Amino acid sequence: MSKKTKSSLDGQSRGYKIFVIIVLALLAVFFIFPLYWILTGSLKDAITINAQKPQWFPLNPTLDNYVRLFKQPAIQWLLNTIIIAVAAMALTCITAALAGYALAKKRFFGQTVLFSLLVCAMALPKQVIVIPLLQEMSALGLNNNLLAVILPTVGWPFGIFLMKQFSETIPTEMLEAARIDGASEVRTFVSIVFPMVKPGVGALAIFTFVNTWNDYFLQLIMLQKREVLTISTGIARLQGEVSSDFGLIMAGAALAAVPIVAVFLMFQKYFTQGITMGAVKG
Amino acid sequence: MAQISAKAPQANASQGHHTSRVLARRETISAYLFMLPSLLFFVGFVLVPMGMCLVYSFLDMGIDTSAATFAGFANYIEMFQDETFIRSLWNTVLIVVVSVPVVTAFSLWVGSAIYPMHSKMRSFFRCVFYLPVVTGSVAVTVVWKWMFNPYNGLLNQIFGTVGFDWLGDTRTAIWCIIMILFTTSIGQPIVLYVAALGNVDRSLEEAAAIDGATRLQIFWKIKWPQIMPTTLYVLVITTINSFQCFALIQLLTRGGPLGSTSTLMYYIFDMAYNYQRFGYANAMGVVLAIFIAIFSAIQFKVAQTDNG
Numbered sequence: 312m313s314k315k316t317k318s319s320l321d322g323q324s325r326g327y328k329i330f331v332i333i334v335l336a337l338l339a340v341f342f343i344f345p346l347y348w349i350l351t352g353s354l355k356d357a358i359t360i361n362a363q364k365p366q367w368f369p370l371n372p373t374l375d376n377y378v379r380l381f382k383q384p385a386i387q388w389l390l391n392t393i394i395i396a397v398a399a400m401a402l403t404c405i406t407a408a409l410a411g412y413a414l415a416k417k418r419f420f421g422q423t424v425l426f427s428l429l430v431c432a433m434a435l436p437k438q439v440i441v442i443p444l445l446q447e448m449s450a451l452g453l454n455n456n457l458l459a460v461i462l463p464t465v466g467w468p469f470g471i472f473l474m475k476q477f478s479e480t481i482p483t484e485m486l487e488a489a490r491i492d493g494a495s496e497v498r499t500f501v502s503i504v505f506p507m508v509k510p511g512v513g514a515l516a517i518f519t520f521v522n523t524w525n526d527y528f529l530q531l532i533m534l535q536k537r538e539v540l541t542i543s544t545g546i547a548r549l550q551g552e553v554s555s556d557f558g559l560i561m562a563g564a565a566l567a568a569v570p571i572v573a574v575f576l577m578f579q580k581y582f583t584q585g586i587t588m589g590a591v592k593g
Numbered sequence: 594m595a596q597i598s599a600k601a602p603q604a605n606a607s608q609g610h611h612t613s614r615v616l617a618r619r620e621t622i623s624a625y626l627f628m629l630p631s632l633l634f635f636v637g638f639v640l641v642p643m644g645m646c647l648v649y650s651f652l653d654m655g656i657d658t659s660a661a662t663f664a665g666f667a668n669y670i671e672m673f674q675d676e677t678f679i680r681s682l683w684n685t686v687l688i689v690v691v692s693v694p695v696v697t698a699f700s701l702w703v704g705s706a707i708y709p710m711h712s713k714m715r716s717f718f719r720c721v722f723y724l725p726v727v728t729g730s731v732a733v734t735v736v737w738k739w740m741f742n743p744y745n746g747l748l749n750q751i752f753g754t755v756g757f758d759w760l761g762d763t764r765t766a767i768w769c770i771i772m773i774l775f776t777t778s779i780g781q782p783i784v785l786y787v788a789a790l791g792n793v794d795r796s797l798e799e800a801a802a803i804d805g806a807t808r809l810q811i812f813w814k815i816k817w818p819q820i821m822p823t824t825l826y827v828l829v830i831t832t833i834n835s836f837q838c839f840a841l842i843q844l845l846t847r848g849g850p851l852g853s854t855s856t857l858m859y860y861i862f863d864m865a866y867n868y869q870r871f872g873y874a875n876a877m878g879v880v881l882a883i884f885i886a887i888f889s890a891i892q893f894k895v896a897q898t899d900n901g
Contacts, residue, residue: 331706335703335706335707335718338703338721338722339718339721341776342721342722342724342725342776343721343724345725345728345733345736345737345740345776346724346728346736348736348739348740348747349728349732349735349736352736352739360745361744361745362745363744363745363750363755364750365747365750365751402634405630406630406631406634407631409627409628409630409631410627410628410630410631410632412627413623413624413625413627413628414624414628417620417621417623417624417627418617418620419617419620419621419624419625420617420621421621422624425628429635432635432639432640432643434829434833434885434886434889435643435882435885436833436836436837436858436878436881436882436885437837438837438839438858439646439861439878439879439881439882440639440642440643440646440878441642442646442861442862442865442871442874442875442878443642443643443645443646443649443875443878444638444642445865446645446649446658446871447638447641447642447645462634462637462638463638463639463642465634465638466634466635466637466638466639467639468631468635468639470631471631471635496623496626496627500627521727524729525726525727525729525730525731527729527730527731527840528839528840528862531843532862532866543729543730543731543732544731546731546732546735547731547735547843547844550735550738550844557739557742557745560735560739561735561736561739563735564731564732564735564736565732567729567731567732568727568728568729568732571727571728571729572724572727572728575720575723575727576720579716579720583719583784583788586781586784586785587784587785587788590785590823590826
């Protein structure tokens with residue numbers, strides 16, 4: 312019976328099902344292709360790249376593009392990106408876990424106002440505040456300093472919001488019991504709250520890492536000197552300088568994309584959890 | 594006696610009130626201590642620049658901030674007499690008006706197509722559609738720039754139109770941008786829709802199916818209202834992202850040809866970064882924020898009336 316119901320529910324006509332599969336497969340090719348073209352392009356020599364006929368697969372692959380890429384400070388760019396992403400991730404997770412718990416589990420003066428302020432700020436265009444931020448950072452003497460990218464990333468309230476959602480699942484009775492047992496606030500947080508919101512912290516960590524890695528606009532505005540560039544801004548700079556050297560640029564794009572795609576694939580489960588839990592309901 | 598007994602509970606009550614106030618105060622202090630690190634970052638690097646943006650929008654300010662003078666509404670007035678600004682505004686609105694409905698409808702379709710699948714297949718497709726987002730706007734853009742190249746680009750090789758400059762033609766440039774923006778925009782909505790559809794009450798669906806409702810009826814009458822909050826969220830985030838379209842423009846066309854792909858965000862960047870007109874750039878930032886607020890408000894309104 313239940314099987315019958317299910318089949319009548321999912322009972323699209325056979326033709327429609329085949330149509331869906333074909334369309335999705337074609338789209339999958341279309342969505343994977345740019346990455347494929349970056350990777351294969353990075354292995355082609357200049358003659359193959361500029362040939363009138365596309366070579367779908369690099370028949371005589373060469374690492375020459377990578378050799379030339381590493382003559383640029385590409386390793387330094389990669390390192391800068393990793394420093395920015397890891398620092399922003401760690402700071403965001405710590406501060407947001409603390410704040411999210413307070414917002415979810417404590418009743419305090421100014422709570423509603425503060426929460427509305429955070430939600431409103433999130434609805435505003437993030438990039439707009441980057442221009443005044445540049446002036447703020449200059450005033451703080453943080454020009455061409457990686458901190459100029461890290462600090463504003465930590466300030467963005469998405470993490471607080473996400474951790475509030477996760478903290479709401481903590482049973483209040485457990486917190487009450489800890490208080491009756493005389494546990495201090497810090498102890499309660501470390502031994503009860505944090506273990507319970509760990510999946511949330513994981514989701515926030517991977518989400519912040521990937522988004523910070525790819526936050527091109529902020530990096531572009533804050534970092535100009537060649538040695539403090541990130542991998543994204545470095546590749547963009549290269550493209551401005553040698554716009555027709557597609558082999559070199561594809562090698563750079565591969566260096567920017569492969570690590571972050573690998574991280575994403577490894578922690579995909581947490582990542583999707585972060586996206587779904589962070590959605591404002593209603 | 595009567596007096597005493599009347600007093601006693603009163604004293605008790607006031608003492609209780611007192612302790613609860615002390616507790617409330619302690620709770621408030623501890624809550625703010627927990628939030629202090631976050632709030633420092635939030636106030637320092639979100640609220641302060643927001644305030645600066647607003648204040649600076651009324652100043653005539655160049656690279657030397659100490660030489661700034663009060664300009665009143667001059668920046669705002671100049672904006673609406675500035676042809677490039679108007680042009681950028683229209684381009685931005687075009688991008689938003691095309692991409693928001695297409696992204697939402699398309700991701701809903703993909704979401705409904707993949708959520709009944711086996712979990713392995715579902716995560717495969719979810720990953721695939723998220724791939725351009727993770728790859729990063731710069732990597733995605735440079736490879737598209739190569740594919741659009743008039744001489745060695747893949748598109749011209751496939752279509753046999755070698756020499757055609759997709760990004761250099763005022764008729765095609767903005768559509769190329771919209772297409773790439775589309776590939777980097779649907780990942781998140783699909784994840785959200787798959788999750789939302791998974792939460793739809795299955796028993797209602799089954800009851801409707803037994804009563805002989807068609808698939809289309811089940812979708813519109815049962816699923817659609819239940820996933821409405823997700824749709825609203827998708828509309829709003831897609832609107833915000835489309836309004837802020839920048840990296841694609843800067844790396845592919847620099848607003849050209851003839852301003853046909855300049856967006857508000859690109860023009861703001863151009864004014865601040867290349868012309869050092871910070872007052873003017875910030876005023877445009879304020880206007881961009883207002884536009885996003887208006888579009889989001891309209892969507893909330895429409896979605897609410899739609900929902901009954």
